[in-house]
Amino acid sequence: MSKPVGKAKPKYEYGLIRLLSFLCFSTVGMASIGLAILSPPLAEYYADQEIVRNQYRRLEHLHKVHADREELLGHVDHPGVIERAAINHLHYEPIQTAGGEVKPLPQTWPELEEALARIESDPELPPKNYFQKTAEALAGKPVSRAVLFALGAALVLLSLTCFNKPR
Numbered sequence: 001m002s003k004p005v006g007k008a009k010p011k012y013e014y015g016l017i018r019l020l021s022f023l024c025f026s027t028v029g030m031a032s033i034g035l036a037i038l039s040p041p042l043a044e045y046y047a048d049q050e051i052v053r054n055q056y057r058r059l060e061h062l063h064k065v066h067a068d069r070e071e072l073l074g075h076v077d078h079p080g081v082i083e084r085a086a087i088n089h090l091h092y093e094p095i096q097t098a099g100g101e102v103k104p105l106p107q108t109w110p111e112l113e114e115a116l117a118r119i120e121s122d123p124e125l126p127p128k129n130y131f132q133k134t135a136e137a138l139a140g141k142p143v144s145r146a147v148l149f150a151l152g153a154a155l156v157l158l159s160l161t162c163f164n165k166p167r
Contacts, residue, residue, distance in 0.1 A: 022163035029155030035138065036149035042135035046128075053126075 128136075138145055 018163050022159050025155050025159035025163065029152040029159060032148050032152030032155070034152075035134070036145045036152060039135045039138035039145060042131070043139035046132040046135060 138148070
């Protein structure tokens with residue numbers, strides 16, 4: 001009897017390939033099962049986080065509005081501030097007094113216009129991330145979630161039956 005001519009691969013290489021295949025298939029399968037199960041709660045979580053972020057943005061916006069109003073109210077003692085505000089926002093036309101001289105008011109009031117521009121501007125919404133888009137897309141499709149769950153379970157079963165180390 002003669003020995004085989006070709007080199008045989010060591011047994012540990014097959015074991016390493018088996019281990020890597022087992023890890024790859026089982027990880028992808030478990031991740032897809034987890035995504036199928038957790039997509040509705042994740043979509044709700046991201047929606048709740050969006051509500052919280054919008055409320056914080058609104059609160060910051062209201063703080064800015066309050067600061068702008070406080071600044072405007074701080075100049076109430078300055079002559080013409082109330083009249084300027086009434087002219088700009090209430091379309092008030094001043095009545096000429098018979099004996100007194102009325103100073104002409106400027107057409108624009110830059111401080112008030114800047115404050116009102118800051119009040120009226122809405123902050124931009126940040127774009128949605130990949131996980132949020134995926135969770136929202138899967139949450140509304142129960143058939144897709146069931147298929148994803150079944151495929152993930154098949155991958156896990158495949159990894160357990162084919163790549164599990166025999167006894």
